Amino acid sequence: MRLYRMRLYRIALWVTVPMALPLLAAPAGLTAVRAARDTAPEGAPSVWRPGVTAQPVDAGRPFPALGAASMALRRMVPRPAIVSRAQWRADETKRDSHAHYAGGVRAVFIHHTDTPNGYDCADVPRTLRNLYTGQTRDRSWGDLGYNFLVDKCGTVYEGRAGGADRAVVGSHTLGFNQGTTGIAAIGTFGPGTPVPAAMEHAIAALAAWKLGLSGVDPTGKVRLTSTNGKSRYARGTSAEFDAISGHRDGFATNCPGEALIARLPAIRGLAAEIQGRYARAVPFPRLAATPGNTHRG
Template sequence: AVPAGPTAAEAAASAVNSQLAPYGAGWIPALSKEETEVSFRYFPKAAKAAQAARPPQAAPAKAAPVAAAAAKPYIGPRPKIITRKGWGADEKLREKGFVYTKSIKAAFVHHTATGNNYTCSQAPSVLRGIYRYHVKSSGWRDFGYNFAVDKCGNIYEGRAGGVAKPVLGAHTLGFNTNSMGVAVIGTYSKSNPPAAVLTAVAKLTAWKLGLHGVNPTSTTYLTSGGGNLYKKGTKVKLRTISGHRDGFATECPGARLYGKLATARTSSAKYQGRL
């Protein structure tokens, strides 16, 4: 018997990450900061935004072109990311094709409000359950979050469309446009998130926000699409790393995780080379 090849949906989900990992890979390998900056050429629009975000520096007129060419973007080293293939996402569940937003101006941190007693080898199974719930019960086109993080600090690709691309998620009602959602597996209302979680969130945001020239310790403006906290059309000032509750009236991402976001912001900025 000849083994069946990948379905069209499986092939598409893998192909969008082809610049980052071999076709069908179970994970996207980590890169050093220097390697990440070299690979940055694959994202010319993001590179332009990152370059524009750097403060102007005085330099002699003759040296200006050289300084501009040598300037490096504020972008953190790319972390290892387990792909949808790696955690066993059933590509038949989601809708065909991918939907993108224009940019990534902010990251919203969530918790999944599931149990904390899972082993990290069980995390893929937890993600598969959430994925099925989002599609079958909530009626969403795909997994809602753009990324997930388990308590051991493993980072997972969420909604399909390419981890380096501005994929439109379904994570923060009213603020899914020009943002990304990162869900930490577990419940952190009364339990402190492990240090590995905060490190993973910091590394992920340092890289992904860095692709779009965003400072993890700054603020930005997003226009509400309508929700239970801000009316549609309201221009809202938000931290570039915010909690779910900042854009929607909810306890998410849990008081203990929310209270640690300041630490994640500072660490993320350090990974970018800003501090």
């Protein structure tokens, strides 16, 4: 009987005392911050080896423990339809042959292209090729500055090369290109200009997808570190931004225009709904469904 009781006691200990689990080590190189020049208007971007991933400029903190509040979980959102560079016939000989990468996308900056609003959506590929020529030849940005562009019909276009699903470093917001995505609304959105519902919906869906890959709440706040003193913040300064911000929040400019700035709360709210975050900080109107579109070059 005594032997039987001893065996029961040992079994109880084995069941109630958890086994020691090995600590998960951070992936190799995760805490190493790679020097990354801001690919912005002050000069041509530095050439990196293709396929090398650089961490965001403020990613030198220790790897967070599992379950820590700082460790965001992905929000898996369907990728919206994106017209590729090949489809809008980008001349790949014009650009820098090496894509530049950050460790992830933590924020989105909204822009406008400052081009006429009276375009036919079927002619947008031609507009993109003109923008592409201007930003590579005249501004020496190495490629289109924006990661994505959206037309008034709600069609999303791939901008800068390197992979739509990757954290490609653009040349859209001086000082804050690292770890962000630039989305440009095709047109000019000064005071009183209507922002098409289809465009808003497409921008929100795109932002929800990109931010969801890093688990970022579109209605939340993020901290970014300026990499260039010509931005609104001195180089090395950490500043708080909305996860979906306007270009002028990081740089002294009117972009993306007063009308589009006024619609950002609605875009943030819709992006959060698309991610499944139903407790919204701000109300927003339900937008019309995005219509289909045809393309020609």
